[in-house]
Amino acid sequence: MKKLFLLIPFFAAALTVRADEALTPLKVEFPPPVLTGTPVPAKLGNLEAPNTKLPPVMVPAGVTNLAKGKKVTSSDPAPVIGDLTLITDGDKESEEGYFVELDRGRQWVQIDLGASAELYAIAVWHYHSQARAYLGMIVQVSDDPEFKKDVKTLFNNDDTNSAGFGVGTSPSYLEKNTGRVIPANKAVARYVRLYSSGNTANELNHYIEVEVFGRPRP
Amino acid sequence: MVVPAHSRRLFLFAAGLILVGAAALRFAQIDRRPFHADEGVQAYQTWQLLRGDGYTYDPADKHGPWLYYAAAGIAKISGWAPAALDESRLRSVTLLAGLGTIALMLGAATPLGCGPVLIGAALLAIAPLAVIYDTYFIQEAWFCFFTWALFFAALRWWDSGPKTSSESRASAGGGLGPARAPARQESRCGRSSEPSLTGALLIGALVGLMQATKETSVLHFAALAVALFAIRPLYEIRHFWPRVLPAFGMAALVYVVFYSAFFTRWAGVADGLRAYFHYAGRAAGSAHDQPWSYYLALLWPHSIQGVRWGEPLLLVMALGGMISAFSSRATITQRALAVFTVTLLVIYSLIPYKTPWLLLTPYVGLTMLAGLGVIESAQMLPAKFASIVPGLLCAALLFASGWRDFSALGRYANDDRNPYVYQPTSSDLTRLVKTLGAVAADHKIAVVSPDSAWPLPWYLRDRPAVGYFSTPPENLAAYDLILFDSRLETPLSATAFGLRPNVMLWLKPR
Structure with missing residues (x-):
């Protein structure tokens, strides 16, 4: 019996192999930058250091972009510029023909990954040929296509709770060619939904590309 | 030409409809945008003036004092307290000028023809460029109004002096359809032997008001001089010399009244002239420099990040109007209009400093020329088409302009992809x-x-x-x-x- 207890750590180790497997920083391919000009340097006193690099998202082997070519739906089903397929077509340039423009106000896009998956990161590019930040940005995942149950919020900078999902504490950020890579913390879900409520330049909503990094459930 | 009473009533009804429609469209979107940076500067200056902080002309970075005094005057008459000033109220001051410009066009039915001015006024009433800048609290709407008032006043005055027999071709048109008379009759019964003093004083006042609105008025004076000398020989100016002095005196008086802040700050009188050195320096090498083709490109069909723009039909019809302005059927006002509009466009295109609102004054000329082009298109067509083609062209022009309004005044009202706005303040x-x-x-x-x-x-x-x-x-x-x-x-x-x-x-x- 005593020997049996000694084996427990070995069984436990075997069960957590997936959790302890080797992780490497997620590599995301970025399009070339479009914005030109160098910001004027300024001493910011005791403000936080600008342009701080976000920590890399660590992923195990076998993690790929599950969103590529997947079906996208939206609260604005008939965009005036572009179409929803552009969001998962793999092109991340910011010029005309690469982005979809959704209507004014709060709008969402939703990607159906086809099956529930273990998610590690969601990368989003809204529009990076102009310095702007998208407002009320919320990223959620769920196995429910209606997003009514088992919803996990991965990012929320809606600091006034205008969408009703709670006061967001995620930072606003400047759109760049590097987009935004949001850790998904191994959330398990089939659907990814991204909200925004216009941007600092105009009232419209744009998406160039959304990549969802994960792997099928074991 | 004697216009039948029923045609006159029809014209007045259509003119009234255009003015009411123009006012409604402008009021409907008067607070659509937050203040542009330049509007903020003008509003701040007006606010200071209204609350008793006075006015000091700044030759380095500000325009003339007219807008501030006009807004402060209207505010006092309307009983607006300084704290009650907002976008809608201040923009209604420039809206008056925009409606005034349309009224001026409609008032030019005699020398230009009823059809051209009705079409031109209707086009201007719904043109995104005019709707936007008639409700922008900057100097341009008033500057445009004074310019066209001066144009029509100067034409009337210039045409009132004694003429040689070779000039007996014409000035007035009329009628709601195309004028088909090979040689036009004079519209005004009898011509005074010398230019009127009243006309001279009115011109002087308008010159002074233009200068009190924007220092760049000299560019418009130059274009007007080119237009006037295009319709009458230079040597005929001798008939006008006796009236030049009173006109100049009136212009100087208006200038001094405004630039001296109603005789309270005399340094402003010299500063008003000093401003030209600043503007000469700013004409090139600024952040607002654009290629010579900027204004043409704005009206030419193009796409900006997925949004389509352009007014090609207006350009084509205005070109047709320009050509017809040099036909034997044209009146001298039509000819002067073509020369004035083209000269303004050339001047503004040659100056590197460009913004969309600088196009407003020449754009008014383009709409009138487009109206002329539509009416005159009938002359080039067989009789069976002549009665319907102008109507179709007019409908197409109005439809295209109205369609553009959806983008320019609606979805992209505050978007920098809208070519009619410049560095717009974000709605955010x-x-x-x-x-x-x-x-x-x-x-x-x-x-x-x-x-x-x-x-x-x-x-x-x-x-x-x-x-x-x-x-x-x-x-x-x-x-x-x-x-x-x-x-x-x-x-x-x-x-x-x-x-x-x-x-x-x-x-x-x-």
């Missing part, structure tokens, strides 16, 4: 103003921006503790809230608010 600024409105009045706010983040100073004008800095001040810690211009820095953990294209303000609480 209203969110910042609302946020700051909830902050206690005694909280100190530092705005760190290379250009004071205009129009923010206008929106924060009632707050007692706001500091504006081009770089972070030493005592930054003394401020409760800090707004950073994104051109300077992008701090983390701050809230972003839009200011202008490529410029944001980051709000960082201490």
Whole structure:
């Protein structure tokens, strides 16, 4: 019996192999930058250091972009510029023909990954040929296509709770060619939904590309 | 030409409809946009004047005093307190000028023809460029109004002196359809033997008001001179010399009244002339420099990041109007209109400093020429088409302009992809103003921006503790809230608010 207890750590180790497997920083391919000009340097006193690099998202082997070519739906089903397929077509340039423009106000896009998956990161590019930040940005995942149950919020900078999902504490950020890579913390879900409520330049909503990094459930 | 009473009534009905429609469209979107940076500057100056801080002309960076006094005068008459000034009220001051310009066009039915002015006025009434800048609290709408008032007054005056027999071709048109008479009759019964003093004084006053509105009036004077000499020989100016002095005196009087701040600051009189040196320096090498083809490109079909723009039909019909203005059927006013419009376009195209609102005055000429082109198109067609083609062209022009309004005044009203606006203030600024409105009045706010983040100073004008800095001040810690211009820095953990294209303000609480 005593020997049996000694084996427990070995069984436990075997069960957590997936959790302890080797992780490497997620590599995301970025399009070339479009914005030109160098910001004027300024001493910011005791403000936080600008342009701080976000920590890399660590992923195990076998993690790929599950969103590529997947079906996208939206609260604005008939965009005036572009179409929803552009969001998962793999092109991340910011010029005309690469982005979809959704209507004014709060709008969402939703990607159906086809099956529930273990998610590690969601990368989003809204529009990076102009310095702007998208407002009320919320990223959620769920196995429910209606997003009514088992919803996990991965990012929320809606600091006034205008969408009703709670006061967001995620930072606003400047759109760049590097987009935004949001850790998904191994959330398990089939659907990814991204909200925004216009941007600092105009009232419209744009998406160039959304990549969802994960792997099928074991 | 004697116009039948029923045609006159029809014309008046159509003219009234155009004016009411133009006013309705402008009022409907008068508060669609937050103030542009330039509007903020003008509004701030007006606010200071209205609350008794006086007016000091700044030759380096401001335009003439007319707009401020006009707005302050209307505010006093209307009983608006300085604190009650807002976008809608101040923009209604320039809206008056915009409607005045349309009324001027309609009033030119005699020399230009009823059809051309009705079509031109209808086009102007719904043109995005005119709707936007008639409701922009900057000098351009008034400048445009005074320019066209001067154009028509000067034409009438210039045409009133004695003429040689070779000039007996014409001045007036008329009728709702195309004029088919091979040689036009004079519209005014009898011609005075010498130009009238009243006309001279009116012209002088308008010249003075133009100068009191914008210093760039000299460009419009030059274009007008070219137009006048295109319709009458230079040597005929001798008939007008006796009236030039009173006209000049009136212009000087108006100039002195406004630039001296109603005789309270005489340095402004010299400063008004000194401004030309500043503008000469600014004409080239500024951030607002554009290629010579800028205005043509604005009207030419093009796409900006997926949004289609352009007014090709207007350009084609205006070109047709210009050509017909040099036909034997044309009146001298039509010819002068063509020369004046083209000269203005050439002048503004040659000057590197360009903004969309500078197109407003020549654009008015283009709409009238397009109206002329539509009416005259009947002349080039067989009789069976002549009765329907102008109507179809007119409908197409109006439909195209109205369709563009959906984009230019609606979805893209405040988008820098809209070619009619320039460096628009983001609608998101209203969110910042609302946020700051909830902050206690005694909280100190530092705005760190290379250009004071205009129009923010206008929106924060009632707050007692706001500091504006081009770089972070030493005592930054003394401020409760800090707004950073994104051109300077992008701090983390701050809230972003839009200011202008490529410029944001980051709000960082201490």
